[in-house]
Amino acid sequence: MEASISFIGSTTKPPNLSSLTISPSSSSSSSNVLRRLPVHVPVPALSLKKVSVFPRISHRNHRLIRAQCSDGLRPDEDDGFVLEDVPHLTTFLPDLPSYPNPLKESQAYAIVKRTFVSSDDVVAQNIVVQKGSKRGVHFRRAGPRERVYFRSDEVKACIVTCGGLCPGINTVIREIVCGLNNMYGVSNILGIQGGYKGFYSKNTLILTPKVVNDIHKRGGTFLQTSRGGHDTAKIVDNIQDRGINQVYIIGGDGTQKGAEKIYKEVERRGLQVAVSGIPKTIDNDIAVIDKSFGFDTAVEEAQRAINAAHVEVESVENGVGIVKLMGRYSGFIAMIATLANRDVDCCLIPESPFFLEGKGGLFEFIEQRLKENSHMVIVIAEGAGQDYVAQSMRASETKDASGNRLLLDVGLWLTQQIKDHFTNVRKMTINMKYIDPTYMIRAIPSNASDNVYCTLLAQSAVHGAMAGYSGFTVGPVNSRHAYIPISRVTEVTNTVKLTDRMWARLLASTNQPSFLTGEGALQNVIDMETQEKIDNMKISSI
Numbered sequence: 001m002e003a004s005i006s007f008i009g010s011t012t013k014p015p016n017l018s019s020l021t022i023s024p025s026s027s028s029s030s031s032n033v034l035r036r037l038p039v040h041v042p043v044p045a046l047s048l049k050k051v052s053v054f055p056r057i058s059h060r061n062h063r064l065i066r067a068q069c070s071d072g073l074r075p076d077e078d079d080g081f082v083l084e085d086v087p088h089l090t091t092f093l094p095d096l097p098s099y100p101n102p103l104k105e106s107q108a109y110a111i112v113k114r115t116f117v118s119s120d121d122v123v124a125q126n127i128v129v130q131k132g133s134k135r136g137v138h139f140r141r142a143g144p145r146e147r148v149y150f151r152s153d154e155v156k157a158c159i160v161t162c163g164g165l166c167p168g169i170n171t172v173i174r175e176i177v178c179g180l181n182n183m184y185g186v187s188n189i190l191g192i193q194g195g196y197k198g199f200y201s202k203n204t205l206i207l208t209p210k211v212v213n214d215i216h217k218r219g220g221t222f223l224q225t226s227r228g229g230h231d232t233a234k235i236v237d238n239i240q241d242r243g244i245n246q247v248y249i250i251g252g253d254g255t256q257k258g259a260e261k262i263y264k265e266v267e268r269r270g271l272q273v274a275v276s277g278i279p280k281t282i283d284n285d286i287a288v289i290d291k292s293f294g295f296d297t298a299v300e301e302a303q304r305a306i307n308a309a310h311v312e313v314e315s316v317e318n319g320v321g322i323v324k325l326m327g328r329y330s331g332f333i334a335m336i337a338t339l340a341n342r343d344v345d346c347c348l349i350p351e352s353p354f355f356l357e358g359k360g361g362l363f364e365f366i367e368q369r370l371k372e373n374s375h376m377v378i379v380i381a382e383g384a385g386q387d388y389v390a391q392s393m394r395a396s397e398t399k400d401a402s403g404n405r406l407l408l409d410v411g412l413w414l415t416q417q418i419k420d421h422f423t424n425v426r427k428m429t430i431n432m433k434y435i436d437p438t439y440m441i442r443a444i445p446s447n448a449s450d451n452v453y454c455t456l457l458a459q460s461a462v463h464g465a466m467a468g469y470s471g472f473t474v475g476p477v478n479s480r481h482a483y484i485p486i487s488r489v490t491e492v493t494n495t496v497k498l499t500d501r502m503w504a505r506l507l508a509s510t511n512q513p514s515f516l517t518g519e520g521a522l523q524n525v526i527d528m529e530t531q532e533k534i535d536n537m538k539i540s541s542i
């Protein structure tokens, strides 16, 4: 069987399609307009031929490759197959030599049927399709490639961790070190201490499998972290000065934006440096990937706080428990922890505005639940109701060193509001219990499933860097690990979509008000409509 592949708008050498014979017709490299390259080559599905000519390309347009495959037949004019490709070092270093992957000799992979990921393997972003629908966006499947662009003894890798903590960071650090060492025989690995600013202001640590052997059993980050201090030029100067050629960057949305800038500067300077981002966020606010590491651990640990709140309020009359969970802009932990629990009466998240007074409001719902059960538990994400809190506290907006908005304590505020309302207005005695376990949750080591997930992330990152990809993020898309362009994971924040079924499932489970009807709801409906318009704009721009 043969597959025909044509590339449209690609200005980059498709690195792992090195088997294709490609003849460029145009040397134009600028333009945002998709340009069709006459690249239409019959290639055997798995064993592909050597490249004779690569199109000379500017990296700018490499990102969107539209390929159409049709089993040896003329490609269908437009089956809508889009490959969002990641940059490769040969984009700007076309003469870079490659070597056979040492995994060929590895005992770990000795009996694996397909040790290497084929250049044809891609992961679909959307797996719910209809008959006749376009094939849509795909990403390169992560994993080892037949050829590597670094000799093991010339690799000098470094690892840095930035932003807030989350369970599993140490497992990722450990598995990058062990993966580089055990799979590729790399022994020159540095730890950059204290986040981005550590590149230019701190000493490095030498990382060996022995040094990192036990760190996955601890929470936090063995390398320390920080916010702020991203200075692209100074960081890349330092990378260059130290002769580092693989940079593993573990961090959230802010960190990934920084990683993209580092990659661009590396490319501008023409350095053979693989920049690999590993997404870290307890909030699960990173787009495209299924979920972030540490998230499951956080949800599990949150159960302890919710259960404690439930025990407390069940043991008194008119007990109202409030549990605050993390989630600056995205209420995933609160939503999933609530769905997991069953003792939560109401979940409040940043994406779903709520109101207190009047029909359909929170006070009315609390009173109803107290009448029915004599107690209730509210889970609130830290970013929920921030505008509400700011109004009543007349607070001015302050930011952290990375430019993130510093949040007001909505849990304390809500506790006080409920107390005031029931004591002064309703003349009822209530027992308020407020639990803030946020940092306790974030600081624990990762659970078993997150440890496995962290291992896959780390190994995928190592395979990608060794294969010469640079400026990529790794993560699961529909359960398959993929290489994703960094800009794709930073352009949009992943938030709970109120219009998706998961939020409806939660509302159906808790039977709480949706806050979309009633006196205070008008603004919420408007907000929802605006949100939906923004979401649609994002979808159509993809």
Ligand SMILES: Nc1ncnc2c1ncn2[C@@H]1O[C@H](COP(=O)(O)OP(=O)(O)O)[C@@H](O)[C@H]1O
Binding pocket: 162, 163, 164, 195, 196, 197, 226, 227, 228, 229, 230, 251, 252, 253, 254, 255, 256, 257, 258, 259, 261, 280, 281, 401, 402, 404
């Ligand atoms: N737009 C940006 N460009 C470059 N660096 C950034 C950007 N946003 C954040 N950073 C850097 O990334 C690091 C972590 O960012 P932060 O927002 O604190 O955490 P997280 O990466 O977990 O979201 C900080 O050192 C910060 O300076």
Ligand SMILES: O=P(O)(O)OC[C@H]1O[C@](O)(COP(=O)(O)O)[C@@H](O)[C@@H]1O
Binding pocket: 163, 164, 165, 227, 252, 253, 254, 280, 281, 282, 283, 326, 327, 328, 382, 400, 442
């Ligand atoms: O660690 P800090 O600076 O107190 O920040 C707390 C924030 O960090 C987080 O835990 C994670 O945020 P990041 O992923 O952006 O680092 C948020 O949930 C929370 O709002």
Ligand SMILES: [Mg+2]
Binding pocket: 163, 252, 253, 254, 281
């Ligand atoms: Mg962030």
